[in-house]
Structure formats: structure tokens, C-alpha cells
Amino acid sequence: MNIDKFKADHLAILSGIQRLRDLTRLGVPAADEIAAALVKFSTTIRLHLAAEDKFLYPSLEKSQDPQIVAMSQRFEREMADIAQRFMAFARNWNVGAKIAADFDGFRRAANLTLKPVWDRMQQENREFYPRIEAM
Template identity: 45%
Template structure:
């Protein structure tokens, strides 16, 4: 399975998270519109990424000959479900400048939790999961 596109999406998402962090540090109220737009834009990339994983990556691993990698794929997929739900709630809560201006501290707390979890997940995929997939592909 070719995972270059997934890796590029991780880079894009991490760049967007960093941009949101910069805007947040500069002031939520002053940057509310840009933050809301950043959240909506990042959401589109994340939805595409999750769809590729669910419709291509995980099924490909299940059809493969490596039972351990198939098991690992099922584990990663199952672990992602609650994070995807938390991220979806985050987007729905903070996708407008008005909501951000009304509760800047609530946004900061929610962003620190959800975006930290998202960052940690992508790092695990980058360091543990994707290298296993690439190593298996080289053997095939």
C-alpha cells in the first residue's frame, strides 16, 4: 500500500495545527475569524484523510498476508473512532468566530485537549504504524 499521500496529509494537518496555535497565542478574540477558517479548512483535510484510511488503508491491510499488521490496523482504526468523534464535536463547537469570541478560554482548553490528542496520534502513526506498513510493502 502506497502511503505517501497519507504522510503528506499528516504534514499538512500538523502545519495547520501549528498555525492555529500561533493565532491562538496572538489572541483568540482578535484572530477569531482566521481561527474559525483554519478549523474548517483543517477539518476538510482530516475528513479526507480518515476516509482514505477507512476506505483504502485498513481494508488493504485486512486483505494482506501479514496478520500482525492487519491486527495493528484494526487497533489503530478502533482507537481513532473516539478521537474522530471528539474532533468532530470540536469543529462543530468552534467553527464560527462568534463562538470563539464568546468563550476564548473554553476554546483554548478544548483545543489543548483535542489537538494535542490528534498530534500524538499522528506522531504514533508516523513513528510506528507507517514504517511497519512501508517495511511490509518492501517485502512484498
């Protein structure tokens, strides 16, 4: 199975997280830029999640390898919660004025939301994708 697109998405997602970190260090004056970056970033994540749900997980769950099936189901199940929390975060902080009005709240929410996304991308890159490529 060719997962190059999924791997490229991971690079874009990790880059998006880093971009948000860099902008956040600039503080309240960057609130509009942060919101714009978050909107762009959330689009990348939405498209990636849709591709996983429509193509990757269903394809893997048809595998003859029960370990792949179990791993796919576990990753899909775990990702649902992370995705839901990220989408709520993105909806809540998609306007610069909201970020500027509660910058500390935004930073706390970003840390609580983006760390699990970052960790998940690393876990998939380290465990899931190599297993898929070895099929």
C-alpha cells in the same frame, strides 16, 4: 503499498495544528481567522479519515501478515474516538463569534482535542507507517 498521500496528509494536519496554535496566541482579535483555519483544517482531517477508512484499513486487513492485520484494526479502533472528539470540536468552534465569546473555553477545548490528534499523527509516523512500508 504506497502511502505517500497519507504521509503528506499528516504533514498538512500537523501544520494545521501549528497554525491554530499560532493564531490562538494572537487572542480574541484572531477569532475569525481561527475559525476559518479550523474549517479548512477539519476538511483535511475529514478527507484523510475517509481515505483511511475506505482504502488503507481495508487493504491492510487483507494482509497475510497477522501482525499488520492486528495493528491496522487497533489503529482504526483507536482513531474512531479521536476522530469523533475532533469532529465535535470542529463543529462547536467553527464560527469566530463563538470563539470570541468564550475564548478560554475554546483554548481548553483545543488543547484537549488537538493534543491527541498531534500524538496520534506522531505515533502513526513512528510505528504504523514504517511497518506498512516494510511490507
